[in-house]
Amino acid sequence: MPATTHSPKPYDGPTREEVLATRREFLAPSLLTYYRDPLMIVEGSMQWLFDETGRRYLDFFGGIVTVSVGHCHPRVVEKVREQVERLQHTTTIYLHPTIAEFGRKLASTMPANSGLEVCYFTSSGSEANELAMLMSRLYTGNFDLIALRNGYHGMTNQAMGLTGLHTWKQPLLHGIGVHHARLPDRLRGPYGYDDPDAGSKYADEVIDLIQYGTSGQIAGFIAEPIQGVGGTVEIPLGYLPKVYEAVRAAGGVCISDEVQTGFGRTGTKFWGFENHGVTPDIVTMAKGIGNGAPLGACVARAEVAGSMANRLHFNTYGGNPVSMAAGLATLNVMLEDDLQSRCRDIGGHLLEGLKNLQSNHDIVGDARGQGLMLGLELVMDSKSLAPNGPAAAQVHDRAKEMGLLLGKGGLKGNVLRIKPPMCITREDCDFAIDVLDRCLHEVS
Numbered sequence: 001m002p003a004t005t006h007s008p009k010p011y012d013g014p015t016r017e018e019v020l021a022t023r024r025e026f027l028a029p030s031l032l033t034y035y036r037d038p039l040m041i042v043e044g045s046m047q048w049l050f051d052e053t054g055r056r057y058l059d060f061f062g063g064i065v066t067v068s069v070g071h072c073h074p075r076v077v078e079k080v081r082e083q084v085e086r087l088q089h090t091t092t093i094y095l096h097p098t099i100a101e102f103g104r105k106l107a108s109t110m111p112a113n114s115g116l117e118v119c120y121f122t123s124s125g126s127e128a129n130e131l132a133m134l135m136s137r138l139y140t141g142n143f144d145l146i147a148l149r150n151g152y153h154g155m156t157n158q159a160m161g162l163t164g165l166h167t168w169k170q171p172l173l174h175g176i177g178v179h180h181a182r183l184p185d186r187l188r189g190p191y192g193y194d195d196p197d198a199g200s201k202y203a204d205e206v207i208d209l210i211q212y213g214t215s216g217q218i219a220g221f222i223a224e225p226i227q228g229v230g231g232t233v234e235i236p237l238g239y240l241p242k243v244y245e246a247v248r249a250a251g252g253v254c255i256s257d258e259v260q261t262g263f264g265r266t267g268t269k270f271w272g273f274e275n276h277g278v279t280p281d282i283v284t285m286a287k288g289i290g291n292g293a294p295l296g297a298c299v300a301r302a303e304v305a306g307s308m309a310n311r312l313h314f315n316t317y318g319g320n321p322v323s324m325a326a327g328l329a330t331l332n333v334m335l336e337d338d339l340q341s342r343c344r345d346i347g348g349h350l351l352e353g354l355k356n357l358q359s360n361h362d363i364v365g366d367a368r369g370q371g372l373m374l375g376l377e378l379v380m381d382s383k384s385l386a387p388n389g390p391a392a393a394q395v396h397d398r399a400k401e402m403g404l405l406l407g408k409g410g411l412k413g414n415v416l417r418i419k420p421p422m423c424i425t426r427e428d429c430d431f432a433i434d435v436l437d438r439c440l441h442e443v444s
């Protein structure tokens with residue numbers, strides 16, 4: 001395992017077993033834990049996490065793609081600490097300099113002349129998507145929304161409706177007015193992995209859906225440029241431009257959910273939608289924006305955002321000084337240290353290692369993704385491509401025992417999700433590939 005200079009502080013709190021028992025008794029039964037033996041994490045430093053015994057883990061999932069610049073990044077911690085000491089909370093009924101500065105800086109990361117410049121701050125990605133839905137309906141005067149199957153857009157009532165209903169075990173009551181189009185999944189869809197026109201063919205299905213499956217008057221279309229929870233599914237090129245055009249022709253606006261793909265994670269561009277040559281009307285974001293702070297945002301074109309002008313929009317914690325300090329400090333680290341290039345370079349090296357695993361293990365059906373938004377899809381064998389959820393669960397568990405934390409996703413739970421903090425090194429990647437190689441040998 002690569003070395004670190006960080007040594008964890010001694011831990012003298014309750015044991016893992018005590019915490020587990022207390023949690024089972026007093027916390028929501030719907031809370032999920034990873035691993036046969038749930039892991040307790042009590043400290044973090046950059047790409048490293050430590051359990052209560054001081055054991056160190058290489059974090060390749062970043063608290064579900066949330067810790068972007070590194071656990072307890074010193075420059076972020078310092079700004080948050082300064083802010084907490086000075087003023088912890090006011091709402092947006094008073095002026096505060098940091099929200100204005102962060103709004104300006106965040107808008108400056110959007111493509112030139114995109115008009116994406118008005119920021120609404122929230123405490124989560126779900127709330128940002130709620131706002132995007134509301135804005136698109138208010139702005140267009142239409143009601144129908146289109147989302148993709150297997151997409152994930154959050155856990156508030158309406159966001160659950162956007163989220164592919166059947167997919168994530170949510171009751172069908174949510175999502176009135178939301179229509180789900182087929183996920184353009186190159187591995188599992190009908191058009192073949194290497195079909196250069198697959199994007200356009202999948203887009204034709206959305207055109208059909210608008211015409212025959214909706215009122216024909218669309219409020220908005222939302223998609224993640226790479227599906228995260230859905231299993232690192234890359235939207236094929238050519239899909240979004242055609243869909244955006246059709247949605248706009250039907251009166252709708254286009255929403256890019258960048259909660260996982262934003263902030264340079266895909267390496268080639270700062271925002272995931274830029275890889276597709278499209279410009280959305282609304283961009284939603286969260287997670288990596290605050291390196292772990294409860295922070296989300298919805299950035300829209302002025303005229304779309306203006307639809308809210310006569311409405312009261314109030315969010316007690318959205319835009320609070322501490323989250324704003326975290327967001328601004330995180331963005332400064334990303335830009336000053338050019339972490340986007342790092343995602344491209346280190347991510348390219350990591351993807352190469354994953355592709356080698358695919359060549360050497362029949363149960364790896366696909367190795368894919370961009371930058372540091374990667375996935376390894378496990379199958380029964382490379383002929384049938386039948387999803388192999390049990391193997392993914394085993395690899396996931398064994399990797400933890402070997403000191404590597406990964407994510408899991410996909411409809412059948414058969415995709416290992418690899419989305420580490422952006423500060424990882426090549427050496428970390430080599431260690432991770434070695435662990436994965438050993439785990440895959442064990443389960444094959």
Ligand SMILES: Cc1ncc(COP(=O)(O)O)c(C=O)c1O
Nearest residue numbers: 124125126152153154228259286
């Ligand atoms: C793509 C995407 N959108 C929205 C959300 C919801 O964000 P939050 O959990 O902050 O509400 C998530 C969370 O995983 C996500 O991955």
